[in-house]
Amino acid sequence: MRPTSAVFRPLSHRVLTGAGVRYARNVDPASHRVLTGVGVRSLKPNHMHTRGILSLKDHVYFSKAEASGAGRNGTVKSFGDSPLELKMSMPKTAGGKGDGQNPEQLFAMGYSSCFLGALQLAAARANKKELAENAKVTANVFLGHPENPDIDGFGLRVEITVDGCPDDAIIAEAHEFCPYSRALKHGAEVTVTKA
Known part of the structure; x- marks a missing residue:
């Protein structure tokens, strides 16, 4: 591409x-x-x-997930229509056992799925629905150390690859519309409270 x-x-x-x-x-x-x-x-x-913050005036859906156990080596479960429970594990390359899923895998899955939906919507809005019907979106999520030495811990980098849709304008429109892209570009409201 x-x-x-x-x-x-x-x-x-x-x-x-x-x-x-x-x-x-x-x-x-x-x-x-x-x-x-x-x-x-x-x-x-x-x-x-x-980046700034993109705030919401309402919501049409919300997802709830809960982590417990040993952090990135514990368990996560989601609630709602189709609950899911997964064992989590640090990747081997990051010093873990690699015998479970990790947050970066889940983020990549969510982002690629969401971007594909945005791509197909952008194509339909441009009356070119057929251009994105068989498209595939790959999200590569990299976990690494920030270049800024004042920031401790890890950071993320994301690379999105679109296969099967040759229209640059539709891809750009999908990037503007996708909620994951918006969250990373514009920021998202995050509230941390004590239960």
């Missing part, structure tokens, strides 16, 4: 200021310098903010 704008489009940078979040279109990620109307201003990495 040829690279498309959906895969390689750069994210816009936003700079957190005292007055809120504003777009900074000319950001050099290496030096964290912003070209402003009065020249170049330097920013420390912890002042960079590359």
Whole structure:
């Protein structure tokens, strides 16, 4: 597949200021310098903010899952129409036994499925439904250490590959519409409470 704008489009940078979040279109990620109307201003990495928050006015569905046991080596179960329970395990390459599923597998499965649905919807809206009927979407989710040495633990990188749909505009539209893509691009509301 040829690279498309959906895969390689750069994210816009936003700079957190005292007055809120504003777009900074000319950001050099290496030096964290912003070209402003009065020249170049330097920013420390912890002042960079590359996404905002997409909030919901309502919901049409919600999913509930519960983790218990030894964290990434425990169990997870979902509730609802078709409950699922899985044994979790750190991958062997990350020092685990690899004898169960891991969150990255589940995330990749959800993202690829959701993106395929968005792709087929985008094709139907463009009156080109046949272009995405036999498409396949692969999500590669990478678990690794952040480049920023001030961030401890792991981070994720995602690569989406679309096979069987040659239309770059439809792929780009699917990337804009897919809720997983939106969550990663725009952010999602996350509330942590104590039960």
